[in-house]
């Protein structure tokens with residue numbers, strides 16, 4: 090999930106950086122520009138038809154959070170070499186290419202020419218595709234496939250530091266690792282822009298503030314629990330465009346304040362289908378299989394495995410460092426003229442083409458923490474939709 094609270098702080102502090110994504114591979118320092126208080130243009134957004142009777146589905150899933158960040162080490166179980174690639178919190182899609190690249194390099198160093206990937210979510214699919222590109226024969230073994238994996242129930246936003254680790258574990262070496270993964274992934278995602286079905290695209294995303302919240306926006310958090318790491322604003326701000334502020338009177342939302350930035354969005358239905366069909370087109374094999382303990386891997390012919398089981402690794406490897414963070418999405422009938430996202434109060438709206446997504450994000454990243462329940466909460470879904478609908482109903 091995108092961390093909108095973090096983003097508020099980021100945007101307030103960043104002051105804006107010129108969008109340098111196009112300068113891929115360029116080693117020059119990012120050019121910085123002062124944030125303009127109010128651009129000359131007026132914002133007039135097409136109205137969103139947000140109504141609870143347009144909800145088509147409510148999905149719930151758990152983010153696989155580890156306080157120390159994703160597990161990427163290598164473990165020997167009997168004759169099997171297992172490269173772990175799980176525990177990416179709310180950043181699994183965003184970091185998938187970079188993280189899987191690391192896992193693939195470790196798996197390739199065994200010299201194996203036939204490798205198994207366990208899991209077919211964001212991390213399993215990208216691991217499989219990268220292994221194929223390296224010339225390896227790959228079979229994915231998984232209990233579930235998209236669209237029934239947890240990855241399919243994500244928001245679908247570039248959020249590379251969302252619940253990726255706790256600040257106290259963000260050591261200099263972790264930061265280097267994370268930055269490498271994030272930049273590698275970002276670069277790969279640019280190659281999916283403009284494809285049929287728009288698997289990946291950029292949208293404008295607006296944070297809407299009531300006047301009282303605007304004046305308090307830089308206040309420090311009063312939550313005394315350990316903070317989640319905020320890495321995006323500190324390490325890769327050059328990948329984000331300049332934030333723009335819109336004062337009351339320069340938009341349709343009355344006395345409120347508006348901030349606009351651009352976000353990369355993943356239309357997960359089209360994107361996951363594309364990854365699956367690319368994998369199959371490269372002669373990748375997929376087998377449905379469930380493993381209950383690592384000893385079950387003995388039945389596999391491959392001796393090198395990448396373990397991309399996400400939250401499933403908690404039970405499979407008895408890894409209790411994987412903590413569930415519950416997240417629920419209310420999906421709504423798509424609206425073809427809506428290409429902007431909104432964050433208002435505790436609700437985030439994303440204009441996915443495969444269904445508009447409304448989500449209660451809570452006060453901070455502890456929302457849903459250590460909650461593995463997956464039963465849909467209709468009242469939460471209605472609250473999410475009604476909060477956004479309220480923006481269009483009233484002027485302030």
Ligand SMILES: Cc1cc2nc3c(=O)[nH]c(=O)nc-3n(C[C@H](O)[C@H](O)[C@H](O)COP(=O)(O)OP(=O)(O)OC[C@H]3O[C@@H](n4cnc5c(N)ncnc54)[C@H](O)[C@@H]3O)c2cc1C
Nearest residue numbers: 090181183208209210212233240244245246380399401416
């Ligand atoms: C509400 C919500 C919103 C999110 N939004 C975003 C977002 O906007 N951007 C972002 O980057 N990230 C987001 N995330 C996080 C992201 O979804 C996860 O980090 C990511 O899905 C993890 O992918 P994965 O491949 O590790 O796990 P999964 O998608 O869970 O895949 C695991 C695979 O392993 C298989 N498996 C598991 N256990 C076993 C077993 N014992 N035997 C056989 N197979 C097994 C499963 O069947 C599945 O195929 C969000 C998460 C949630 C919950």
